Amino acid sequence: MRPLLEIFSQGEELVTGQIMDTNAAWLSQQAVAKGFTVTRHTAVGDNLSELVSLLEAIAQRADCCICTGGLGPTSDDLTALAVAKAFNRPLIFDAEAYEQIARFFANRQRTMPDSNRKQALLPQGAERIDNHWGTAPGFSLQHGRCWFVFLPGVPMEMKHLFHEQVLPSWPQRFALKPGILITFKTFGAGESALQELINTIEVPASVQLGFRAGTDDVHIKLLFPTDFPQQEMTALIRDFSERLGDVVFAIDGLGDSAGDLVFEVDKLMLARQATLAVIETVSHGLLAAKCIGCDWLLSASYQQSSIKSEADIDVMVVAEAMAYEHKKSTAADHVLVQLYAGDKECLHNKEKTIAIYIVLLTATGLHKVSHLIAGPIGRKQNQAALLSLDLLRRYLSAKL
Amino acid sequence: MRPLLEIFSQGEELVTGQIMDTNAAWLSQQAVAKGFTVTRHTAVGDNLSELVSLLEAIAQRADCCICTGGLGPTSDDLTALAVAKAFNRPLIFDAEAYEQIARFFANRQRTMPDSNRKQALLPQGAERIDNHWGTAPGFSLQHGRCWFVFLPGVPMEMKHLFHEQVLPSWPQRFALKPGILITFKTFGAGESALQELINTIEVPASVQLGFRAGTDDVHIKLLFPTDFPQQEMTALIRDFSERLGDVVFAIDGLGDSAGDLVFEVDKLMLARQATLAVIETVSHGLLAAKCIGCDWLLSASYQQSSIKSEADIDVMVVAEAMAYEHKKSTAADHVLVQLYAGDKECLHNKEKTIAIYIVLLTATGLHKVSHLIAGPIGRKQNQAALLSLDLLRRYLSAKL
Numbered sequence: 001m002r003p004l005l006e007i008f009s010q011g012e013e014l015v016t017g018q019i020m021d022t023n024a025a026w027l028s029q030q031a032v033a034k035g036f037t038v039t040r041h042t043a044v045g046d047n048l049s050e051l052v053s054l055l056e057a058i059a060q061r062a063d064c065c066i067c068t069g070g071l072g073p074t075s076d077d078l079t080a081l082a083v084a085k086a087f088n089r090p091l092i093f094d095a096e097a098y099e100q101i102a103r104f105f106a107n108r109q110r111t112m113p114d115s116n117r118k119q120a121l122l123p124q125g126a127e128r129i130d131n132h133w134g135t136a137p138g139f140s141l142q143h144g145r146c147w148f149v150f151l152p153g154v155p156m157e158m159k160h161l162f163h164e165q166v167l168p169s170w171p172q173r174f175a176l177k178p179g180i181l182i183t184f185k186t187f188g189a190g191e192s193a194l195q196e197l198i199n200t201i202e203v204p205a206s207v208q209l210g211f212r213a214g215t216d217d218v219h220i221k222l223l224f225p226t227d228f229p230q231q232e233m234t235a236l237i238r239d240f241s242e243r244l245g246d247v248v249f250a251i252d253g254l255g256d257s258a259g260d261l262v263f264e265v266d267k268l269m270l271a272r273q274a275t276l277a278v279i280e281t282v283s284h285g286l287l288a289a290k291c292i293g294c295d296w297l298l299s300a301s302y303q304q305s306s307i308k309s310e311a312d313i314d315v316m317v318v319a320e321a322m323a324y325e326h327k328k329s330t331a332a333d334h335v336l337v338q339l340y341a342g343d344k345e346c347l348h349n350k351e352k353t354i355a356i357y358i359v360l361l362t363a364t365g366l367h368k369v370s371h372l373i374a375g376p377i378g379r380k381q382n383q384a385a386l387l388s389l390d391l392l393r394r395y396l397s398a399k400l
Numbered sequence: 401m402r403p404l405l406e407i408f409s410q411g412e413e414l415v416t417g418q419i420m421d422t423n424a425a426w427l428s429q430q431a432v433a434k435g436f437t438v439t440r441h442t443a444v445g446d447n448l449s450e451l452v453s454l455l456e457a458i459a460q461r462a463d464c465c466i467c468t469g470g471l472g473p474t475s476d477d478l479t480a481l482a483v484a485k486a487f488n489r490p491l492i493f494d495a496e497a498y499e500q501i502a503r504f505f506a507n508r509q510r511t512m513p514d515s516n517r518k519q520a521l522l523p524q525g526a527e528r529i530d531n532h533w534g535t536a537p538g539f540s541l542q543h544g545r546c547w548f549v550f551l552p553g554v555p556m557e558m559k560h561l562f563h564e565q566v567l568p569s570w571p572q573r574f575a576l577k578p579g580i581l582i583t584f585k586t587f588g589a590g591e592s593a594l595q596e597l598i599n600t601i602e603v604p605a606s607v608q609l610g611f612r613a614g615t616d617d618v619h620i621k622l623l624f625p626t627d628f629p630q631q632e633m634t635a636l637i638r639d640f641s642e643r644l645g646d647v648v649f650a651i652d653g654l655g656d657s658a659g660d661l662v663f664e665v666d667k668l669m670l671a672r673q674a675t676l677a678v679i680e681t682v683s684h685g686l687l688a689a690k691c692i693g694c695d696w697l698l699s700a701s702y703q704q705s706s707i708k709s710e711a712d713i714d715v716m717v718v719a720e721a722m723a724y725e726h727k728k729s730t731a732a733d734h735v736l737v738q739l740y741a742g743d744k745e746c747l748h749n750k751e752k753t754i755a756i757y758i759v760l761l762t763a764t765g766l767h768k769v770s771h772l773i774a775g776p777i778g779r780k781q782n783q784a785a786l787l788s789l790d791l792l793r794r795y796l797s798a799k800l
Binding site for chain 2: 038041045050192211214284289300372
């Protein structure tokens with residue numbers, strides 16, 4: 001059983017959406033990697049009774065809780081007070097904490113405002129977490145089944161205190177067995193189509209299977225327990241790879257870190273020392289934009305005039321001709337041409353579909369695909385860019 | 401008393417920190433602007449009992465709850481099931497929802513997998529929220545004191561459903577007294593520079609002044625109470641406009657809805673019925689990509705070869721020559737050319753700065769600007785695209 005961990009963030013600016021809670025995601029990654037199951041994130045504003053009831057609830061249901069924010073000097077910083085109320089531990093003046101805060105100001109040749117004295121008041125029995133990066137010391141304490149850690153909300157301070165004083169104490173407090181996470185990154189099939197591909201594979205009960213659909217790709221995740229037999233794991237990963245086939249553009253967790261589709265195309269292009277020239281239509285510059293920093297992209301042009309929509313023209317033939325023509329005027333090794341059938345109205349109308357034709361002309365031959373793309377224009381744009389890059393990816397990884 | 405709203409996000413990828421909960425912050429901003437008090441954000445993983453207990457708790461303490469995620473076709477998408485359990489409403493097959501999902505696949509000429517049938521199962525008595533952007537329909541229902549709205553977790557789909565079907569229903573369900581929010585959208589000056597421009601203006605205590613610095617622009621917000629005297633408000637807005645000058649590209653809240661910089665350029669180009677051709681370098685296709693849907697952009701080309709870095713070349717003179725040359729070969733009314741000085745290493749290195757030169761050639765003359773851009777390559781790319789569009793914006797709005 002992995003111990004359960006919750007993240008608790010305090011701040012009016014979080015619940016009103018003025019800032020994003022980057023701390024919660026960051027802390028969760030650390031906790032999952034070390035073997036916790038993260039069950040919940042909660043963010044509340046500067047409201048004492050909300051804070052108190054939340055602390056009481058967490059003390060009942062989690063083994064560890066990392067709390068960020070609310071340790072500042074102002075009247076809306078309520079965390080220590082809420083802990084005192086929730087767990088019936090009066091606030092005690094901590095002389096050493098006060099000394100550290102005073103030193104922080106003295107080092108900067110600034111006068112310490114009276115309000116900062118408040119930050120030296122810690123709940124009775126709490127263990128202080130020294131903060132050399134700001135004025136607010138953190139603290140930790142056990143209540144109910146839960147070990148609570150309170151850290152400042154400023155990300156830089158939070159991360160330093162976490163690395164220096166929280167992370168090293170975890171192994172002594174919890175029996176942690178970090179799992180092994182394998183992620184199949186796929187493009188070209190929806191979540192449900194992927195599920196169909198793998199639904200005859202028997203996944204052992206101890207292995208957690210998960211899906212994550214993003215705008216650009218779909219991830220299939222397998223989380224193995226630490227002590228899962230290596231051979232069985234290898235066999236299962238091979239099964240998944242075989243069933244999923246060439247929609248998988250990268251597998252993360254096997255050693256090399258895997259990136260997104262552009263990252264993988266970049267690796268392959270660099271390995272081959274190849275260059276590319278592009279003519280794009282539907283993707284409207286986005287293909288090139290996604291390849292920022294990729295010096296193998298020699299040129300890309302967006303042309304409105306290259307759009308053909310008359311029914312009696314074979315768009316693929318036009319695209320092929322354009323690719324051969326463009327090859328003459330460019331020094332690039334590969335030429336990629338993207339056209340579509342359907343008039344402008346189809347492109348703009350989210351109810352309508354367009355047919356996209358992509359041609360990749362390489363030294364060894366011509367590769368082509370066509371797809372239907374539906375949805376709002378922004379989605380059509382993005383899919384067109386990704387489908388074009390994916391054709392290149394499959395050629396480069398010799399899957400064509 | 402402002403009604404209380406909570407945000408509830410479902411997804412293993414959120415609690416494990418693999419993705420950031422951008423939906424929660426975005427939805428909170430919308431809710432606060434409309435007159436809600438947002439009390440809490442909660443994210444939980446794919447765990448039925450956690451979901452059920454959370455739904456039960458929220459039904460007791462909030463007036464409105466927006467839930468995102470967990471509506472997909474796979475076995476770890478548990479939201480509808482959790483609602484059924486928590487609120488004792490069996491799942492009912494919704495034929496119209498099924499029809500829509502089937503149509504989604506038919507439009508793409510794909511076979512609908514069996515697993516998608518699940519998405520047409522809605523809790524008894526729930527009102528369906530049609531989704532034209534993906535397969536998962538949303539739904540809403542009242543339980544306890546709380547009106548629950550369930551939306552898909554994919555941000556693009558969520559935002560569309562929210563704008564089209566949630567936002568319009570709020571005024572009928574809640575007594576909301578939003579203040580009057582005026583937003584000055586600016587480009588070209590940092591937060592502190594903007595603050596300096598306006599710091600001698602006296603803002604009445606009842607008016608809330610705020611800043612929001614985004615990747616693409618900086619917003620200055622004035623939130624007036626509903627009953628603030630109209631004349632005073634007009635005078636204050638005029639003061640702000642005058643002090644801020646031409647860094648303001650749009651003012652939101654005065655009637656016409658204002659968009660981002662591209663939206664404003666689009667309006668101006670359409671009003672003038674003008675067309676544009678672009679040569680871009682640093683922005684690497686992103687200028688064109690941002691203009692998706694803008695038919696006045698006739699062509700855009702990204703050229704690596706157009707980068708000049710030798711110290712003895714006047715880059716602006718080269719850009720001007722290229723603009724005149726390009727004008728000959730295009731039918732566009734305006735030509736925009738973007739070049740930069742500094743070698744490739746400067747472009748890639750986040751510690752180094754490049755100088756960008758932008759020329760806009762119109763029927764009435766030549767306009768040019770140059771800027772230094774620093775930061776990671778992605779920031780340089782984005783700034784280059786925005787600076788180019790902003791030159792066009794200032795020309796079109798006759799501020800040049």
